[in-house]
Amino acid sequence: MNKYQARLLDRASKNLLRQLPKFDWQTDFYSNDYLGFARNKGLIEQIKAESQQYANQQIGATGSRLLSGNNRYVEKVETAIATFHQVPAALLFNSGFAANVGLLSCIADKEDTLIMDELIHASLIDGARLSKAKRVRFKHNDLGDLAQKLATIEGNKIVVVESIYSMDGDICPLKEVADVCKKYQAQLIVDEAHGIGVLGDNGAGLVSQLGLNQEVMATVVTFGKAMGGHGAAILGPQWLKDYLVNFSRSFIFTTGPSLHQLATIFCSYQLLPQANQARQQLQTIINYLDTKKKESPFTWLPSKTQIQAVLIPGNEFVMQAAEQLQANGIAAMGIRYPSVAKGAERIRICLHAYNTVEEVDYLMEQLALIAKQELALVG
Ligand SMILES: Cc1ncc(COP(=O)(O)O)c(C=O)c1O
Structure with missing residues (x-):
């Protein structure tokens, strides 16, 4: 094993290994295509x-x-x-x-x-x-x-x-x-x-x-x-x-x-x-998520923009949560320490003009399930 491979192994042992993600998820809560320009025919x-x-x-x-x-x-x-x-x-x-x-x-x-x-x-x-x-x-x-x-x-x-x-x-x-x-x-x-x-x-x-x-x-x-x-x-x-x-x-x-x-x-x-309607749709979905955040078992950062963060402290927990969302068709990424402060590990949720109320509801349901499982684990 060379020193570069050893560094990779060390990262993996700390749950910090970066890997290129897969592409077959359905619901986009991860891209920066906020207004849908990248897919605008x-x-x-x-x-x-x-x-x-x-x-x-x-x-x-x-x-x-x-x-x-x-x-x-x-x-x-x-x-x-x-x-x-x-x-x-x-x-x-x-x-x-x-x-x-x-x-x-x-x-x-x-x-x-x-x-x-x-x-x-x-x-x-x-x-x-x-x-x-x-x-x-x-x-x-x-x-x-x-x-x-x-x-x-x-x-x-x-x-x-x-x-x-x-x-x-x-x-x-x-x-x-x-x-x-x-x-x-x-x-x-x-x-x-x-x-x-x-x-x-x-x-x-x-x-x-x-x-x-x-x-x-x-x-x-x-x-x-x-x-x-x-x-x-x-x-x-x-x-x-x-x-x-x-x-x-x-x-x-x-x-x-x-x-x-x-x-x-x-x-x-x-x-x-010409994108006022897309900006309006984006704002509507931001407002909708904002109301839903109040019912969420997790703590959310107080953002009022298209970038939202659900705190799930611990590198291991946050990556498990992200994997579970992905396994259920939701594209959302876990952000670990040291990219963010220790204890502030999070799932980053990006909202888009093309996200629907149903997609936000589904995200919230999946997060609620994850919260229940974590409670069971801790308990
Ligand atoms: C605040 C900020 N500045 C700069 C960049 C880099 O921009 P680009 O992706 O065009 O290299 C990013 C991208 O992640 C960013 O979030």
């Missing part, structure tokens, strides 16, 4: 037609954007994104992960401090690690703790938050965070991975909803969740785009987006203003 047809217009061009970018990978179409898509979000500039990245790593690693250097909510996504943590900046965590969504940390830090300060947190599903008090940042002369970065499509007019996100475009230095929007595709963009002033083009390594040293990816992003943006 009309959108799929539009993407085909859009790509067809450029069919005589190359299918791939053929190089990085700074070499052979720039073209009129990619610039058109970036202009459309910037126009939609009413910001001066947008720069595309191959994924949200690449955008966050590329942004944080170059935006802060050793004189600077990154002050980050303790629940921010791994990609932001990795980007911060790659920068030379000092790193400080503040308590999740805790304005008092943020202000206290900012008051003691010298030099350039950059605060990093998400609009909707990916594991807890709660919303950042962004207006108040922006006010605190202003008071302590800190810059603000917002990851809207789970906010875009869902929050704000036409799904433009929380920054736009609160009119904070001027206050936020950089907003990261990703296209793999409510937008149904893949990729990301960083929104902000023109100087930020110029700076990223010069210093962001995950932008510079990678192949530009393919024709299909660009067409998908372009068409998804066109669909966003």
Whole structure:
């Protein structure tokens, strides 16, 4: 056995082994396709037609954007994104992960401090690690703790938050965070991975909803969740785009987006203003689950968004519960420690415009059965 296999074995013995899931479950409570864009037949047809217009061009970018990978179409898509979000500039990245790593690693250097909510996504943590900046965590969504940390830090300060947190599903008090940042002369970065499509007019996100475009230095929007595709963009002033083009390594040293990816992003943006009904359906199912939570034997996190979490403490218990749901046709995933705090292991429930009241009822029934079995085990 080599050391890598030994590490895998060690993980498995601690109930922490990651494995690629199966695909034959029926009820989707796990994907990030909140508005059903990824399966929207009309959108799929539009993407085909859009790509067809450029069919005589190359299918791939053929190089990085700074070499052979720039073209009129990619610039058109970036202009459309910037126009939609009413910001001066947008720069595309191959994924949200690449955008966050590329942004944080170059935006802060050793004189600077990154002050980050303790629940921010791994990609932001990795980007911060790659920068030379000092790193400080503040308590999740805790304005008092943020202000206290900012008051003691010298030099350039950059605060990093998400609009909707990916594991807890709660919303950042962004207006108040922006006010605190202003008071302590800190810059603000917002990851809207789970906010875009869902929050704000036409799904433009929380920054736009609160009119904070001027206050936020950089907003990261990703296209793999409510937008149904893949990729990301960083929104902000023109100087930020110029700076990223010069210093962001995950932008510079990678192949530009393919024709299909660009067409998908372009068409998804066109669909966003027409998705009010899907947003309404999503809100209805969120409200329905919210009423049902009160009858549940488990503790739920107090989220009011499409991301919900049922606490089932203990890695072993939570994975058993997830397996039981899956065996009954429900696609929902267990999230273990250390991805979340010890004791806060959970089943993450993602809601979608296409989930039905019957599906939520079925989920609740299955959870109630699991709770009964656990009681029997403990008793
Ligand atoms: C908050 C947050 N930011 C960034 C990402 C990464 O985005 P992508 O999947 O486009 O790489 C994710 C995805 O899980 C996320 O939840």
